[in-house]
Amino acid sequence: MTQKNLELAVGAFVALGIAAFFLLALQVSDLTSIGDERGYRVTARFENIGGLRVRAPVTMGGVRIGRVVGIELDPQTYEAVVTLSIDPRHDQIPTDSSASILTSGLLGEQYVGLEPGGMDSYLSEGDVLRLTQSALVLEKLIGRMLTNTAGD
């Protein structure tokens, strides 16, 4: 094999290796979603967010329209303040929409589901969702059930 063909083969090999890493970074890992913050942000306050995590999806009618970008605790009210980043394509969400924390499937991850309201004004940057429903915490449910049956 001549020196030129040798160099050609090695060059192709190195290029293939680098391409593989690009594929891993762009297609497989979360790199693409790091820049996914062009959306407008709204906040919602929850009493209890259960197992919700940052980067969890935000859906409406089952369609993903954004993601959770921040979770903080309000030191005054002891409520969880969840910041949602919503894709600007979905800019016609009524301001009185309600947010609830739901679980996908029995064992799935938790996400924020939005239910559309009836107002004519639409959500925009910095708005707050007033109507929220906290995550269902299994222990509390069982506890409530036990006290109810004890009362009967």
Place this chain on the structure above:
Amino acid sequence: MSAILARLGRAVLEQLTRTGRAALFFLSLLGALSFMIRRPGLLVKQLYAVGVLSLPIILVSGLFVGMVLGLQGYANLVDFGATSSLGTVVALSLIRELGPVLTALLYAGRAGSALTAEIGLMKATEQLASMRMMAVDPFQRVLAPRFLAGCIAVPLLAGIFTAIGILGGYLVAVEQLGVDDGAFWSQMQAKVQLFADVINGVVIKSVVFGLVANWIALFEGYEAQPTSEGVSLATTRTVVYTALAVLGLDFVLTALMFGAW
């Protein structure tokens, strides 16, 4: 009784001196690496030998490993109705463990053994000694290019293995078993983290494994008894020691990176 003790002592001392020689060998290798800046041309031939020629086995094994992961993952996840997590399962197992580990094992069999045999034969036919006679340092001229080429090739091969494995898993899961295309990729992207998984798993592990695999291969060749039997023994030892070292180191690295404490 004392004879047995003496034999044990001798074995331990021999192992110790061997470990010391391996460490000194490694230092000389590192010292000779600067020579590669002056003669980068030497690298190309070695990259071809250990990298390009290892591609077929890496591509084929990666594809099949990914396909098996797809099948097995599906068979287990379908009971929980969680087949949408199949992408995560395939990608995480390949990125964190199988990609770098299997690449290093295959590399030891395909390229490491060849390196040992080559260096061993060079030693047996006194090529290394004659180089020294001509004031050519075999570390700079023979060993350093092979070492550097191997250390570059292994991470690249691991990346290729992982990528083709994920594509293999995708083929089986989406094309054959009917898992949703979007769920496969989006669940994968949601769970695989660039720094915690890809950099830690594929990149750091394969760099470490590449270093170790090539170090062992070259050292065994360099230390081989200069007979045909000695070279064949050294080749066997390369594959066995590399496999043990890679699997042991993999546990340590996994405990450091992903172990929770």
